[in-house]
Structures are given as C-alpha cells and as structure tokens.
Amino acid sequence: MTLTPLVYWAQRHEEIYLLLFITSDALGHGAKGQHEYEFSLEFFLPVKSEVRHKSTQRQVNITVRKEQRGWWERLTAQERKPVFLAPDFDRWLDESDAEMEIQEKVRQNKIFQHHSVLKTGFLFVYNLVQFLGFSWIFVNMTVRLFIFGQDSLYDTFHTISDVMFFCQILASVEVLNAAFGVVRTGVIPTLIQVVGRNFILFIIFGSLEEMHHRPVVFFVFYLWSTIEIFRYPFYMLGCFNTEWKTLTWLRYTVWIPLYPLGVLAEAVAVIQSIPIFDQTKLLSIPLPKAIGTSISFSYVLQIYLILMFLGLFINFRHLYKQRKRRFRTKKRKTH
Numbered sequence: 001m002t003l004t005p006l007v008y009w010a011q012r013h014e015e016i017y018l019l020l021f022i023t024s025d026a027l028g029h030g031a032k033g034q035h036e037y038e039f040s041l042e043f044f045l046p047v048k049s050e051v052r053h054k055s056t057q058r059q060v061n062i063t064v065r066k067e068q069r070g071w072w073e074r075l076t077a078q079e080r081k082p083v084f085l086a087p088d089f090d091r092w093l094d095e096s097d098a099e100m101e102i103q104e105k106v107r108q109n110k111i112f113q114h115h116s117v118l119k120t121g122f123l124f125v126y127n128l129v130q131f132l133g134f135s136w137i138f139v140n141m142t143v144r145l146f147i148f149g150q151d152s153l154y155d156t157f158h159t160i161s162d163v164m165f166f167c168q169i170l171a172s173v174e175v176l177n178a179a180f181g182v183v184r185t186g187v188i189p190t191l192i193q194v195v196g197r198n199f200i201l202f203i204i205f206g207s208l209e210e211m212h213h214r215p216v217v218f219f220v221f222y223l224w225s226t227i228e229i230f231r232y233p234f235y236m237l238g239c240f241n242t243e244w245k246t247l248t249w250l251r252y253t254v255w256i257p258l259y260p261l262g263v264l265a266e267a268v269a270v271i272q273s274i275p276i277f278d279q280t281k282l283l284s285i286p287l288p289k290a291i292g293t294s295i296s297f298s299y300v301l302q303i304y305l306i307l308m309f310l311g312l313f314i315n316f317r318h319l320y321k322q323r324k325r326r327f328r329t330k331k332r333k334t335h
C-alpha cells in the first residue's frame with residue numbers, strides 16, 4: 001500500500017525546506033508494517049535539480065535550492081494547497097525576518113573572518129619570534145662549539161641565557177593559547193612543558209650562580225633549541241594550512257630521542273643543584289621557631305625529580321598520539 005507522508009515546508013530566499021513525517025497513520029491510513037510513501041509537488045517557480053536530504057527512521061529533511069533567489073508567495077504552482085502540506089512553524093520565517101537572518105549570517109561571517117585573520121597573524125608572529133629566538137640560540141651554540149670546542153660548554157649561560165629567558169617567558173603564551181582554544185591542543189601537556197622548562201631555567205640555573213659554568217646548561221639549552229627550530233616553522237606553515245613533508249616528519253620524530261635526553265639533562269641539573277641548595281639554604285622553607293630549623297629546598301627538588309618522570313610519561317604519550325594522528329590523516333596541501 002502506498003501512503004502519502006505529511007509534508008511541512010518553509011522557505012528562505014534561496015532554499016525550500018521540506019520535512020516529511022513518515023508515520024503509518026500518515027493521513028489517517030492507520031496501517032501497520034512496511035509501506036511505500038509517495039507524494040508529488042509542482043513548485044511555484046523552477047528549482048535546481050540537486051536535492052540534499054537527511055533521514056531518520058520517522059522523518060526526512062529535504063532541502064531544495066531555488067533556481068532564482070527570491071521570495072515565493074506560496075510553495076505550489078496551483079493555488080489550492082494539497083491536503084498533506086502544512087507550514088513548518090519551527091522553521092517558518094516571513095520575508096523580512098528571512099532577510100534579517102541573511103544579514104545576521106553575513107555579519108557573523110565577517111566577524112569570524114576578521115577574528116580568523118587576527119588569530120592567524122598573531123600565531124604567525126608568535127611562532128616567527130620563537131623561531132628566530134631559538135634559531136639564534138642553536139646557531140650561536142653550534143658556532144661556538146666549533147670555534148671554542150669544549151670550552152664553549154662552560155659559558156653557555158652567560159652567552160645564551162638572556163635570549164633563552166625571553167623565549168621561555170614568551171612560551172607561557174602557549175598555555176594561554178591552549179586554555180582559550182586558540183590552538184587545538186591540550187592544556188596539561190603544554191603546562192608541563194612550560195612549567196618544567198621554566199623551573200629549570202629560572203630556579204636551578206637562574207638562581208644559582210654555581211650552576212652557570214656547568215656543561216649541563218649547554219646540554220639542556222641545546223636539546224631544547226633543537227626541537228624548537230623544527231616545531232615553530234612547522235606551526236608557521238600550519239597557520240596557512242600548508243606543510244612541508246620533511247619538516248612535518250622532523251617535528252613529529254625528532255622529539256623521540258630528544259625528549260628523554262632533555263629530561264635526563266634536566267634531571268642531572270636538578271641533582272647537581274641539590275648540594276648547592278643544601279649548603280646555601282637558598283629558598284629553604286622556614287619552620288616555626290619552636291621547631292627551630294628550616295626545610296631545605298632540596299626536598300622540593302627530590303619531589304620534583306619524581307614529577308619530572310611523570311611529566312615525561314604524560315608528554316611522551318601526548319606526543320606519540322599527536323604523531324599517530326598526524327601521520328594517519330593527510331588532509332593538508334603538501335609542497
């Protein structure tokens with residue numbers, strides 16, 4: 001038995017919406033089981049041949065595009081409305097409301113485009129500044145290593161630290177970017193990365209002069225900057241939705257040896273600093289007079305050593321997932 005569905009309709013200047021309700025009692029037939037549904041409409045004016053539709057078990061949504069933009073005084077060519085046809089009040093708008101809806105969409109679109117240009121510009125400049133900073137660090141350290149050999153390991157802090165301070169303070173922006181959804185990444189891995197590095201830079205190296213001449217500074221700075229000279233240009237290309245395959249591969253591969261080595265170098269720095277904090281009592285936590293002593297900062301460092309390996313585990317897993325995701329989907333243009 002062929003049934004006629006209930007058809008609800010609404011229009012916009014460019015489209016017609018039809019909503020078909022497929023119920024067995026459509027138009028009062030009250031029949032059960034599987035049925036065929038059929039209806040025909042002669043539209044008021046010509047429409048385009050391509051039709052979009054989405055169905056669920058009980059309804060079908062159809063969108064038909066008008067051949068010419070405009071407002072129709074009715075849906076069908078014949079003046080008498082077919083019995084199965086009714087207005088879709090959920091989507092019904094009169095002509096002026098539909099016009100306002102279009103204007104609102106255009107306005108929203110403009111705002112979105114404006115925001116998107118600002119966001120891209122901001123990210124591009126941020127990544128460029130970081131790239132230049134870390135490149136300067138990397139090139140400077142490499143050249144000094146070639147010229148001065150082993151001696152260069154002992155004065156890394158004095159030659160490099162100002163630029164490293166600048167880049168790492170600026171890197172805090174990445175936590176905000178992640179937190180406010182400016183980039184599609186997790187807050188926790190970014191926070192671990194930024195807090196972890198800044199702890200080493202400002203507390204271990206920055207506050208202890210005794211650490212400034214240690215070769216460990218060289219290894220930590222070199223490992224940090226090596227990944228960043230690939231990561232930031234990768235993001236710069238990403239701002240324009242493009243990529244260079246080799247760079248992508250490097251960004252998502254070089255961390256595999258660098259990250260554990262980086263954490264190892266940072267751990268060595270923390271371990272080397274423990275006796276210095278013990279001797280100097282720097283940053284020690286004072287206790288009430290009744291107890292009469294203070295807690296050495298080295299206890300905090302021991303806890304930090306454990307956190308470091310936890311951080312390593314979380315970020316290693318995160319980077320591994322990002323790598324898998326990246327090499328699974330190849331949706332970007334390649335150059």
Ligand SMILES: CCCCCCCCCCCCC[C@@H](O)CC(=O)SCCNC(=O)CCNC(=O)[C@H](O)C(C)(C)COP(=O)(O)OP(=O)(O)OC[C@H]1O[C@@H](n2cnc3c(N)ncnc32)[C@H](O)[C@@H]1OP(=O)(O)O
Binds near residue numbers: 192197235310315
């Ligand atoms: C809660 C506080 C606890 C503190 C505990 C402290 C524990 C300490 C542990 C410390 C361990 C840290 C050790 C570390 O310092 C050692 C080293 O760094 S060694 C050197 C090697 N290191 C690395 O390789 C890591 C480098 N860093 C990173 O990769 C990132 O910082 C990280 C957050 C770890 C991962 O990056 P992300 O999640 O952003 O991954 P993606 O690159 O895949 O990006 C995801 C999407 O976001 C887009 N994006 C991200 N940033 C930008 C940007 N600046 N500009 C434009 N676009 C950006 C990116 O393109 C991706 O988008 P899409 O998916 O569309 O391509």
